[in-house]
Amino acid sequence: MKWLRLRSRRARIIGWISVAVVAILVAVPLGVYAVVSMQLSSITHIVRIDGHNRPHRYSNALNILLLGSDSRTGANAAIGGQNGCNCSDTIMLAHISPGRRSVTVISIPRDTVVPYYQCAPWRGLPGQQANPYAYERINATLAAGGPECVRETVEQQTGVFIDNVIELNFTGFEKVINDVGGVNVCLPFAIHNTITSAEGSGLDLTAGRHHIDGRVALEFWRTRYNVADGSDIARIARDQYLMAQIVKGVLHSGMLGSPSTVYTVMGDVANAMTTDASNSDLLHIALSLRGISPKNIQFITAPWASYPYDPNEVELAHPQADALFWAIAHDTKLPKITRHKAHSRGKGAKASASPSPSASTGPVLVLSPTQVKVTVLNGSSGTDLTAQAAAALGSRGFTVLGTGYANATTYTTSVIEYGSAADLPAARTLAAQFSRVRINFVPGVTAGTVEVILGSTFTKLAKPKPTSPSSLNSLSTNYGGITASVSCRNSAFYGVDTPQSGQAASCPCG
Numbered sequence: 214m215k216w217l218r219l220r221s222r223r224a225r226i227i228g229w230i231s232v233a234v235v236a237i238l239v240a241v242p243l244g245v246y247a248v249v250s251m252q253l254s255s256i257t258h259i260v261r262i263d264g265h266n267r268p269h270r271y272s273n274a275l276n277i278l279l280l281g282s283d284s285r286t287g288a289n290a291a292i293g294g295q296n297g298c299n300c301s302d303t304i305m306l307a308h309i310s311p312g313r314r315s316v317t318v319i320s321i322p323r324d325t326v327v328p329y330y331q332c333a334p335w336r337g338l339p340g341q342q343a344n345p346y347a348y349e350r351i352n353a354t355l356a357a358g359g360p361e362c363v364r365e366t367v368e369q370q371t372g373v374f375i376d377n378v379i380e381l382n383f384t385g386f387e388k389v390i391n392d393v394g395g396v397n398v399c400l401p402f403a404i405h406n407t408i409t410s411a412e413g414s415g416l417d418l419t420a421g422r423h424h425i426d427g428r429v430a431l432e433f434w435r436t437r438y439n440v441a442d443g444s445d446i447a448r449i450a451r452d453q454y455l456m457a458q459i460v461k462g463v464l465h466s467g468m469l470g471s472p473s474t475v476y477t478v479m480g481d482v483a484n485a486m487t488t489d490a491s492n493s494d495l496l497h498i499a500l501s502l503r504g505i506s507p508k509n510i511q512f513i514t515a516p517w518a519s520y521p522y523d524p525n526e527v528e529l530a531h532p533q534a535d536a537l538f539w540a541i542a543h544d545t546k547l548p549k550i551t552r553h554k555a556h557s558r559g560k561g562a563k564a565s566a567s568p569s570p571s572a573s574t575g576p577v578l579v580l581s582p583t584q585v586k587v588t589v590l591n592g593s594s595g596t597d598l599t600a601q602a603a604a605a606l607g608s609r610g611f612t613v614l615g616t617g618y619a620n621a622t623t624y625t626t627s628v629i630e631y632g633s634a635a636d637l638p639a640a641r642t643l644a645a646q647f648s649r650v651r652i653n654f655v656p657g658v659t660a661g662t663v664e665v666i667l668g669s670t671f672t673k674l675a676k677p678k679p680t681s682p683s684s685l686n687s688l689s690t691n692y693g694g695i696t697a698s699v700s701c702r703n704s705a706f707y708g709v710d711t712p713q714s715g716q717a718a719s720c721p722c723g
Contacts, residue, residue: 253479257487259335259360259378266656268634270374272544275309275498278364279318280355280380301355301363301380303452306373308541313501315509317541318456320449321367322517323352324526328654330366332358345630345653350526355380360487369654370529371538372637377490377498385485386434387427389459392478393466395426396458398433399701406436413438430455442708446514446527450705453512453695460697461507469503472496506698513537513694535641539580580642582610585663587643589616592624592666602667605674606646614662624668626651632658639663648675 281303304321326348334340340358351370354362360378368375381389390396399422406416416432418425425433434452441447468474479486479495488495516533520526539545589603599616607613627650631640640652640663649670658664695702 253476253483253492255483256479256492258491259487259489261489266369266633268368268372268374268542268637271542273311274544275307275377276373276375276541277307277309277498278360278367278375278378279303279305279307280360280363280378281386282355282380282382299356300350300352302352304351304363304367306367306371306375306541308373308544309498309502310544314505316502316505316511318453318510318512319537319541320453320512320514321351322446322449322514322527323350324445325351325515325517326520326523326526326528327351327354327366327370330354330362330369330654331656332362332365335359335361338362343654343656345655360489369634369637371534371541372634373538373542377494378488379490379495380487381482382485383431385482387431388481388485389478390425390427390430392481393459393462393468395424396430396455396462397422397424398430398455398458399423401701401703401706404436404440406432406439440708441706444708446517447705447708449514450702453514454699454702454705456512457507457510457695457697457699460510464505464507464697467503469499472500475499508696508698510697511694512697531641532645535638539638580638582606582642583612585639585642586612586614586661587639588614588662588664590619590664590666591617592619592622592628593669593671594622595669598667598671602665602671602674606643609646609674609677611643611646619666624666625670627668627671628653628666630655630658630664630666632656633660636661636663646674646677647671 280301283300283302300323302323304323306319306321308317308319310316327350329341329344329347329349331343332340332354335358338356338358341354341362349357351363351366354366358365360380364375364378367373398418400418400420403419404416407413414432414435414437416429416436418429418433423429433455436451437443437445437448440451463469468478475496479492479499490498516530516537517527518530520528587606589599589606591597591599603613603616627647629640629644629647629650629652631637631652632655636658637652637654643663643665644650644652647665649668650665
């Protein structure tokens with residue numbers, strides 16, 4: 214019986230030890246969670262957008278909208294000019310592949326003209342009503358309804374489902390650079406961008422290589438008016454170069470392999486961050502990229518063209534932008550897009566561009582016509598050409614649901630209307646059949662269909678164009694893209710504002 218008493222005592226001891234171990238295993242994560250929650254409690258979390266009229270999710274890729282606010286607060290008040298509008302001067306769509314082995318970051322120019330989309334009021338911001346006939350610069354959507362307003366606009370314009378949105382202001386950007394230990398840059402010539410000027414950043418660097426901290430990196434990020442052609446497009450190219458250097462520094466440091474370091478950085482920028490992602494989402498996104506190679510991270514600018522009604526604004530270029538965003542949405546190989554040539558219009562003016570597909574193949578459609586269901590409506594007081602247009606579209610493979618009359622007969626230019634972001638590719642595929650046409654988002658158009666309203670200038674369809682999505686690869690090499698392994702990017706520095714002296718850099722920049 215003695216051995217039974219010993220066994221019973223041993224069992225009780227083992228039992229108490231087990232309870233203690235379990236208590237420790239539970240208490241430690243709870244303690245860590247409490248510390249982490251306290252450290253990240255100042256992040257501004259926003260409610261995720263609802264599921265109404267959102268694009269279709271085609272894969273388990275992560276699409277993250279990165280926003281940089283130009284809010285002038287504290288010591289950063291004068292960087293990049295005295296006047297800020299709380300606008301999103303940086304808009305990037307980061308596409309992380311399903312295997313987390315490649316990343317494509319698409320910069321959307323801040324001056325891109327877009328129609329008004331419905332945005333709810335948020336934190337004192339007024340929101341806005343949808344109006345397909347009124348236009349605004351895309352960077353103004355942040356000031357209208359916050360980050361979710363930008364996401365709504367980007368989703369409707371691109372047809373890409375966005376999983377999360379992350380906004381960081383100037384202060385947060387500066388802290389991130391300091392946390393990763395600074396960043397390396399190379400200048401082909403000296404830049405002195407006086408902060409006393411209307412749009413000066415304060416950047417003052419000699420030609421050659423520099424290791425810069427957060428404050429100087431922010432000055433670099435904001436420098437615009439006395440470098441290259443003074444355009445925001447050229448600044449985007451330099452910002453992409455800086456982002457590439459940041460990525461190289463982060464990956465080289467091994468920071469993404471340390472959850473504690475990632476949390477430290479997140480804690481440092483918590484006051485400057487607004488996101489719909491949870492704390493665990495943020496950690497997951499960061500840690501999932503720890504094994505990626507810089508050569509598999511590429512930066513490109515969304516295909517754009519000068520806005521015909523204002524030389525200081527741009528618009529997405531179609532069908533090139535359609536092909537790019539279709540590839541992103543479906544996680545296919547990116548199309549090769551014609552490099553544009555910028556032509557300066559004088560100091561401070563926007564560069565113009567005329568991106569065009571390969572001359573041998575013509576424009577590219579993003580859907581097969583058989584996938585497009587269209588109703589043809591007459592919007593002109595002249596001859597009713599709906600029957601002819603319907604027959605022509607049918608002969609090209611489009612599914613014509615019927616013909617009829619629009620609510621008004623005052624249309625001059627033909628208009629294509631769609632009611633859901635998922636139908637934007639169909640609208641743009643149809644638009645390629647017309648020589649002059651506008652595309653408008655109109656809530657209420659039946660999901661899965663589009664409508665075309667023929668204006669008085671319509672006479673016949675444009676010359677037929679290729680329809681196979683595989684012809685995306687017929688476009689040429691890139692649209693000014695780079696990978697994170699780039700060492701320098703001289704083309705982003707040269708233009709009409711390039712200094713005429715001191716151009717020799719003390720480092721090889723190619």
